[in-house]
Every structure is written in C-alpha cells, then in structure tokens.
Amino acid sequence: MEQLIQQLVNGVSLGSIYALIALGYTMVYGIVKLINFAHGDVFMVGAFIGFYSITVLDLGFLPSLLLAMTTCAIFGVLIERIAYKPLRNATRIAALITAIGVSLFIEYGMIYVRGAQPEAYPNNVVSIKSFEVFGIKISGQSLLILAVSIVLMILLQFIVHKTKIGKAMRAVSHDMDAAKLMGINVNNTISATFAIGSALAGAAGVVFGMYYTKIDPLMGIIPGLKAFVAAVLGGIGIIPGAMVGGLVLGVIESLVSAAGFSLWRDGVAFVVLILILIFRPSGLFGKNVKEKV
Template identity: 45%
Template structure:
C-alpha cells in the first residue's frame, strides 16, 4: 500500500461519505419530526437527477440557474408528496404510513420509467467537475474536492436555521413533543412541509454532485443510494443530523477502502453496508450518537 494510493482513496472516501451524508440528512430530519422512515427519499433523489438532466441537456439552462431550478423543484416535489401521501395518514397507525411511503417509492420509479423510459441517460458535466486534477503524485476527480466543501456549507446553513430561527425552534419543539407543540399553537403542517422541503432540497444538491461522480441517470438509480443513506442515518443515530453526517462518512470511507485494499471483497461492497447495519442494530440500536427514545402509546 503506497501513500499516494491511500491519499487518493481517502479523498474518494470523503467525497462518497459527504454525498451519503447530504442525502441521509433528509431521512433523519423526517424521522426526527414524524418518527417516519421516508422510503421514497431515494426516489426523490432519482427525480432530482432527471430534473437536472432535462434542465441542462434539454432546456440548456445556465449552470447557476439549473442548480436553483433543480433544488426548488425537488423541494416542491418533497412537499407535494408529504401533502398528498403522508398528511392524510398523520393520525393513522404507523404501519399505514409505512405502506404509503413504500407505495410512493414504487409510484415514482414506475412514473419515471413511463415518462423517461428505462434507458439510462448520461448525466451532463455542466459544472466541469468530472475531470481529474493532480495534487503532486495523486490524481483526484475535481468533484471529490468540491463535495466536502458543499457539505460543510449546507450543514452550516441547516444548523443555523435549526438553532437560530423561529422555524428551527418550531422544528425542535415538534420533534420533542408533537401534541404539545400543536397545543402551543405551532403550525404543524408548515413545520412538517418545510422539513420535507429542506430534506428533499439537500437530496437535490447531493444528486447534482453524485451525477458528476457516477454519470448515469435511470429510474432505479435511487434505490441503492437511498438504502445506503438510510443505513448511514441509522449508523450515526437516526433523528440526529450530526449523526447522519458521521454515519455517511463512516460508510463512505469503509466502502472505498474495502474496494481499494481488499479487492477480492469488491463484489460484496453493497452487502457490507447491510452487514454493518445489522452489527450496529445489535450492538447500539440507537446509533453512535443517537438518543434513546420511548414510543408514545
């Protein structure tokens, strides 16, 4: 193992971990508010990839306008899904909401297949981040250098919103006690819609950078990243934003290093994520920095 190879894979691992973290935050925010696993989150990620493709390759939007367009449209899609599929079931048994989430996931996958066909499309390099840059003897894809910076900026803005604004205060109140927050006059519908919008918007930011690293768009492209980001959220402590970021980094680094230095195990890369999930649930079910909660009856 050479130092150059280690540094190159370390940069790749940090980049992949940052992407997982951006998407995992959407899972953890929704769970923190509603105690709901939004299994459609990976497919919202997929729809954001198609929004990017059509915005850049078909409508030829400038890169800065395309990024805003994709984030806003994806955030709107997340809020629409909450309004149509989750809000009517808010007081229903948790099993009903879970089935609804899985149904939305299948709906988005089949809708994308019907509208865009199942043929993969090439993700456009509209930010010029697919090329590599040499840092001494180490060659690193430009996107691997940009992703951690974007993650830091997005998390700084998100933590400011949550800790320093009235909306963030309302989010924290709803996450602590949904019923008491409603009695205190907090607009529950607004808070939950904003949570879905912010989580989906972060997934859109993630998909723009994901497409630079894995430049292929297809209706099922969100399935495995969605599952892995859910695993990342569980590893760190689902419901905890910092835990989601930590879990994303851990999963990304381990995956990349596994492929780089244990090549006979490359085919088990995806399986390893699920093995790690099982181990975490056995050893520390609340995640590495998650808090123990009790289910209200």
C-alpha cells in the same frame, strides 16, 4: 499509503452524497417518526431535473443545482400532503407501506413518462482541473462535491438552530402536542421539514450525476437504502449523526473496494446496519431512551 489516502478522498466524496440524502431521512423521522422510503426517489428526480436543466435548458451547474433543489422541495411537500398527512394518526406500519408504495409509484411513473433508458451527464458541466498533493491525485469533481455538501450542511445547521422555522421544527420534534398548544403550526412545520430534506436530496442527485455520469429511473433504490443505513449508523433523528454516518459509510465502501472486494461494496452497508442494530441500536450519536409502558 498514497493509494489509501486516495481512497479516503473518494470515500469522503461519496459519503458526502450519502450524508445529504440521509439528512432528509433523519429530519423527517425526528419530527413525524416516519421512515420516508420514497426519499431515494426524490434524489433520482433531482438527478434528472439537473440533467435536463444542463442538456435541454443549457443552464450551468449552479442554476441547475438550485432548480433541482427547488423542484424537489415542492415535490417533497406534495408527497407529504397527498400521501402522508392523511395517515398522521394511523399506525406506523400503514405509513411505512404507503412510503414504499409512493417510492414504487415515483420510479415507475418516471419510466412511464420518459422510458427506462439511462442517461449520461455531460463531462464538461464544470471544468475543474485535477491536481496532485504529495503524489495523491485529487479530482476537481470530488472537491466540488465536498464543497457543495459542506455548504449545504452548514446552511442546514443554521436553519435548524438560528431561524424561526428551525426552532419550530425542534419544538415539534421534542413534543408535537405541546408545540400545538404553544401556537406552532405543526402542519406547516412538517411540510417545511419535507421541503428542506427533499431539497438536499435533489442537490445530492445532481452531484451524484456529475460524479458517476450515468443516471436511470431506478437509481434511487440503492443510494436511498445506503443513506437510510447512514442515518441509522449516526442515530436516526439526529442531524449531525446523519452527516457523520454518511461520511463513515462512504469511507468504509471505498476501503472495501480498495482492498479488492469491489463486488461487496453494496453489501457492506447492510453488514454495517446489522452490526449497528446488534451492538448500538441507538446509533453513534443516539441515546438509549427507555419508554414507560
């Protein structure tokens, strides 16, 4: 029983990282109906910015996190303006192929700039002691990751539901043409969506680096795909769905590892994707929408 609760704690920590990345996927899809496959690489860039902020600039955890989020937000806007904006009225497949191309460009651009060798986050970034509750050892890092994720998710909900840009995002998501007619600047709203989603991915990169220590230029591929699965699981385009989907996927992975099938932990995400597409294509929080032809 103790082992099970321990794995649930680990799963929630891992799932909160997936949830932060999945939020970027789901926000962008909700507004421009684009699966931004370069999003996992923004997460990788965030991890490296956090690493260099800590090791080279000698910053603490919080300043490094904020710097990574700010840089990734700017990076996300640049990606949208350069790669996606010219394709706004193009076919879905053209935008999808461009997203894959941008992903490869970022990965191999990073390898060209700094080499392919991995780096390791220092262990003494945040000194939070582990403690035991009813015989269950909970690491301080797991709690920190969970706290950062919860704060950022609450902040996102506040932005989306209580601010002017949040209202504009919801309006554009509902009907882009009607939003234009009502005087909403659609281009700025889409850029803001990319900025917020990319900032969350940058934060996920820093906490992932702290949790797993090792980072490398191709590290964004698998977490990016898993976060996409989490977004589909929750219902793509639905913000609470991305949060729940990420947490559920993290817990499933940890339980699979605990059961002795650790080699299958990456594969189980795609089993979940296949099952959700077969039995509930709209996701846990999605509604089946009939399109008139």
